[in-house]
Amino acid sequence: MTSPLLKTPASGATATVRVPGTSANLGPGFDSLGLAVSLYDTLSITILDAPGLEFDLSGEGVADLPRDATHLVVKTMDVAWARLGYSRGGLRVTAQNVLPHGRGLGSSASAIVAAIMAANALVAVEDQQDKAWVLQLASELEGHPDNVAPAIFGAVAVSWQEGASFATAKVTPSDAVVPVVAIPNVELKTERARGMLPDSVSHADAAANSGRAALLMHALSAQPELLLAGTRDYLHQDYRAEAMPTSAALVSALREQGFAAFISGAGPTVMVLANGGEQAQEVLAVIEQLGKKATQQGQLGVSWRVLRLQVDLEGAKVEVQTGS
Incomplete structure (x- = not known):
């Protein structure tokens, strides 16, 4: 029920947000580095005249997503609106999910960022906040800024925390940097991956x-x-290898051939930062060869979707259409 002390967004308005996928850590940048890539989820939120929730969900993971107030987008919008002095009325949630869930490409961060930016765009202009506010709230809800920062701002994000405050710096990579991802047909929950890390390191x-x-x-x-040397990690990948042995083996095989491969986020997706388009094509060919070799040796169970991507330089974009 809407509280009389809170405002509600104007009915009929629609906010549409397109958010890039992200890869966190990039090898040694545990919980601090992230990269935006050219895979995009799109979220549209329409304010309805009457109370209630309507859902139109398509794409990745939709069979398992709730269609009520427990949906991550709705929960996030409720928090954002409460911070802004608003409360939820009727909503239509339309989501086109491209990012695979549980693969280390920032699907939850994308949903959180999209929901906050939509909520912010649908309140009165005088109540709207800037992207620094979006970063703060998204980092609080996600638990760390490494995925949400590049999702918001694009490019490479170097993020940190001071007390309860989160901040980020945007770094534009060389045009030669080409991300290639190998997405397995299995999921890995971030909570499980984090649970495998030691309490301390040397x-x-x-x-x-x-x-x-x-x-x-x-x-x-x-x-x-120097990307191969720069992506060497000592903090998390080796400890998590047991949870994703096929991904760990692919990283090892690619690095042995001179490619800057690492586990994307908490995994199990493998990312390679290729030096130029020619090397990106070499990476694609090597992964295909390794897959054929594994099949010939009877190593079945994991298949890969391999994509050559681009670095997204702009981050999340929002458009608003007002009701007539």
């Missing part, structure tokens, strides 16, 4: 990881031939 590993993260930023922006 000082040597921490120092080594710090150096590789710094090198990665240089490689991304200025010297992409």
Whole structure:
């Protein structure tokens, strides 16, 4: 029931948000680095005259998604509107899901960012907030900023936390950087992957990881031939390998051939940052060869969808249509 102390968005208005997929960590940048890529979820929210919820969901994962107030988009919008002094009336939620769920390409971050940006766009102009506010709330709800920051701003995001506040810096990578993803037909819940991490690591590993993260930023922006060295991780991938042995084996095989491969986010998707289009084509060919070899050896059970993508430089976009 709508509280008389809260405002409601104007009926008839529709906000449509397109949000890129993201890859977090990028090897050594655990919980701090993220990259926006050219896979997009699209969310449209229409304010209805009458109370209630309507859903039109299509694409990835829709068979398992709720169609009530427990849907992540609706829960997120409720939180955003409450922060803005509003409450939910009737909604029509239309979602076209392209990002695979539970694969390490930022599907939950995309939903959270889209919901917050839609909620913000549907309130009165004088109540709307900037993208720094979106980042803060999205990071609180997601738990960390590494996926939500590039989803909001695009390109490469270097994010950090000071007390209860989250911040990010946008870095535009070299035009030579070409993301290639190998998406397996199996999921891995982020909670399970996080549960496999140790409580502490050695000082040597921490120092080594710090150096590789710094090198990665240089490689991304200025010297992409150093991407292989820059994507070496010491903090999380080896500990999680047991949960995704096929993905870990693919990363190892690709790195042995000189490609900057790593686990995307919490996995199990594998990402390669290729140095130029020619190397990207080489990566595609090698993954195909490795897949054929595994099939010939009877190693069945995991198949891969392999995509050559682009770095998204703009981040989430929102458009609003007002009711007549």
